[in-house]
């Protein structure tokens with residue numbers, strides 16, 4: 001159950017109550033693709049860096065170790081030793097971006113595993129069954145992510161199919177949640193809005209899926225190559241047609257600036273691989289912009305990545321030390337950068353929530369953006 | 374200053390007082406080659422796994438980031454953020470095992486860096502200067518590690534040179550410790566016994582270096598290819614000629630069984646890369662022997678690596694989860710295995726100390742060995 005606590009302009013300050021606890025929004029979900037955050041970060045570590053909700057990838061877990069294995073081990077929460085909320089994606093995005101040859105049919109998608117090439121079929125029912133086996137807190141609907149350059153005609157057909165798939169997802173999820181041996185019988189379902197850069201298709205689809213009264217709604221198919229301005233334009237067009245009284249999730253986004261802008265347009269759930277991926281490359285976020293710790297100028301720099309930061313890296317280690325670790329290819333260097341970056345994102349979300357509560361979001365956003373510029 | 378608290382047979386229970394605190398012996402030093410334990414383990418982590426003393430490699434740090442850099446950053450303790458004792462090796466072993474072309478002269482060794490091939494010279498004075506820059510708690514003397522198959526004549530000449538080098542090391546260390554801007558003016562020096570498999574050469578050398586009244590003595594040049602039996606024979610021959618009232622360090626050793634046997638012969642300092650290297654390959658130590666977590670039989674195994682183990686891996690994660698992480702090439706898998714293995718070693722040393730204190734070391738050793746067999 002979602003509670004809208006306060007609005008400041010379109011910016012929403014909310015609270016999602018789940019069977020695994022409460023999520024204060026706006027929130028950034030920390031991505032742990034294969035049931036682990038890349039960079040040697042454990043769920044124990046997540047507890048120390050303000051993580052509220054973890055996100056895992058259905059496709060990856062279906063392929064390895066297999067969702068049946070996870071089910072036998074009691075579901076993702078028990079498998080990873082994480083008792084707070086977990087969101088799983090539907091697998092759709094990976095099928096469309098990672099898999100080799102694939103054929104899209106009304107029933108679903110036929111494709112080959114990117115690991116061993118074996119044939120897999122995934123449709124709305126399969127995606128729900130896999131996510132039910134994983135027993136995440138929130139399941140995402142199975143949708144098609146059409147290419148961002150898809151023409152209008154293809155997009156209309158694709159979105160119509162995604163809408164039909166959503167109905168099947170809901171029906172299957174209801175069935176699974178009613179079974180006695182389902183691990184999480186309170187699994188939530190978020191629908192996904194598609195339509196590429198066509199505002200009218202997006203709006204019509206948003207209106208259609210809103211009628212299903214799902215637990216939340218995502219905007220998908222953005223941040224796939226279009227400009228930031230185009231992404232903002234789409235958000236401004238479509239978010240007003242999604243219910244404010246439900247979570248509003250912008251999938252796969254993005255930079256701190258992207259998040260600050262999207263919050264201003266009514267989005268309150270985010271996820272992105274940037275903080276962990278950039279961290280593994282020694283790129284760290286600060287309120288004065290990103291630093292590349294490989295740079296020679298940090299060789300003798302005894303300051304933490306960011307002065308005053310309370311993350312496990314900054315509390316103890318210097319830029320000079322982390323730079324040395326990165327140069328020496330010590331995994332610890334990556335780990336410390338990833339921990340800092342996730343902490344930076346999670347802390348920014350905390351600041352965002354506070355700013356909305358206090359009715360000064362625009363002011364906060366402007367100041368934060370100008371610092372990082 | 375070393376305190377011999379108790380002996381049980383030849384097994385020594387001691388206490389080394391240093392400027393960075395006390396080391397209870399027998400002790401296993403946790404190896405952090407390039408000022409970091411491989412496997413994304415930080416000094417913060419070491420505090421949670423019973424580590425008393427960390428070991429770093431002079432050669433690696435001299436090449437990168439450079440000991441002058443570490444000196445400018447306040448020495449290794451400040452660089453790594455570790456306030457307990459650190460031992461640095463002399464660089465000799467790496468020069469003899471890693472470097473390309475090298476020439477050994479009376480003054481020292483000329484060789485090429487294994488990283489960029491540049492020419493480096495290292496002799497006793499240079500090794501002491503580098504270790505003084507690193508400002509470790511304990512510096513090791515610069516010695517030659519002759520091949521384990523070196524003939525008697527070569528070994529005699531080599532050991533005589535190593536003895537001359539030791540005198541130069543002591544003189545240089547005394548000079549460095551007297552300089553006002555030396556970071557650690559209480560740096561200790563351990564001498565190293567050599568002589569390969571020739572007991573008489575070893576014994577004569579041990580008698581010679583004992584006269585220097587150093588802070589501790591190591592047995593070097595073992596665990597380089599000879600059998601375990603041969604190593605034990607050498608220890609039985611030479612350790613009685615090293616002072617019991619000083620630390621007795623067996624360099625680069627070894628398996629849990631090696632340590633249990635060597636303690637019984639009077640050794641009380643150890644270091645080895647096995648726990649971290651094996652951990653990175655998914656091989657974990659238990660009291661019932663080593664497990665290979667890649668093995669399919671752990672796919673659904675919900676037990677921790679070792680029942681009752683209080684390490685950060687076993688307290689929270691299952692064999693099944695760690696196996697998945699290793700299979701998925703998630704760094705977290707390696708990290709958890711390394712943490713467990715180091716904890717296993719450090720805990721075994723704790724048990725060893727207790728058993729000696731209580732005069733039941735032989736009994737403890739027999740039980741521990743039979744469990745692991």
Ligand SMILES: [Zn+2]
Pocket residue numbers: 305306309310311312313314315340343
């Ligand atoms: Zn930080």
Ligand SMILES: [Zn+2]
Pocket residue numbers: 678679682683684685686687688713716
């Ligand atoms: Zn353990």
